[in-house]
Amino acid sequence: MKFRQRTLTEIADMICGNEGAGDHFVYRSSSKLTEFFKDCETNHVHDGSTRALWVRQALESIMQEPAVGPDTPPDAFQRVVSILMDPADALNEGPERLGALATLNASLARDGFEAFYAPDKQCYLKNLTTNTVATGTRNPHRPLSSAELERRDALAEYLDQASEDELIEDVLVPLFRHLGFHRVTPTGHSDKALEYGKDLWMKFTLPTQHVLYFGIQAKKGRIDTAGATKPGSANVAELHNQITMMLGYEIFDHDIGKKVLVDHAVIVAGGTITKAARNWLGNQLDASRRSQILFLDRDDLLNLYAVSGLRLPAGAPPPAPPWLTGNADIPF
Secondary structure (H helix, E strand, O other): OOOOOHHHHHHHHHHHHHHHHHHOOOOOHHHHHHHHHHHOOOOOOOOOOHHHHHHHHHHHHHHHOOOOOOOOOOOHHHHHHHHHOOHHHHHOOOOOOHHHHHHHHHHHHHOOOEEOOOOOOOOEEEEEOOOOOOOOOOOOOOOOHHHHHHHHHHHHHHHHOOOHHHHHHHHHHHHHOOOOOEEEEEEOOHHHHHOOOOEEEEEOOOOOOEEEEEEEEEOOOOOEEEOOOOOEEHHHHHHHHHHHHHHHHOEOOOOOOOOEEEEEEEEOOOOOOHHHHHHHHHHOOOHHHHHEEEOOOHHHHHHHHHHHHHOOOOOOOOOOHHHHHOOOOOOO
């Protein structure tokens, strides 16, 4: 990842608070610059040379550090942007820092990036070409942008009315394919004779070229331990029988021309998977099979889909305009 010299020079002026950066950035002396980069968790100490030149050189050094992916800058650069855009440092404007954000984005746009404030009031970077966020869009635990929150809400509304087949074919299949799984194969949910305890199977190739096989058991609603489950819920005892069948039955991999066993069973729920259900299932399985079980409940599914950048299913409602939801990013 490499930014143009002009971009780094302009950002260096913003960090220094020089006149060329406008009047929305605080002035930082030599000691304050050292303090700034210490807050960014780097070891750069100002040596008394020209401030803007030294900061640009520090930024060049940071940009040479390894990054999570080819379309995101190093984590240290993300911290630089976050500290630079701290709402507490607002100057001649409100804590939303509209002027500072516009100045920063005018420079970042040159290299295909955009800064935005997430609901946690922290500033993040987004690649305008791939729509990935510098903290890694596949990390569902990071703060979501307003657009991602809208996509999450729209998918939640879709899941409320979707059937089990629609959950599998319209949500799970494209999601797992996007996440890097191969041969994501539905077993034909309407034909129970072909399931053998799973709704779809897939495989994932590790960096060592070893292959792991996964079987998916999907339930539309909540999974609990109630003796008499409510409509739209599933009992974990029934799930236990399906998982036992899944782990014990071979699947045929056409790529290698032979049958293989499933390495992991993934339980996916369009609703919540209660803690009691997880504990009961764990107690019913021996230690070796217990380690083969993975859970993916409603919140996990919504967050993964929101950060993946995938289009919403055809039947999902379009995201509401940000001025109606109150989730709008700060305008640039």
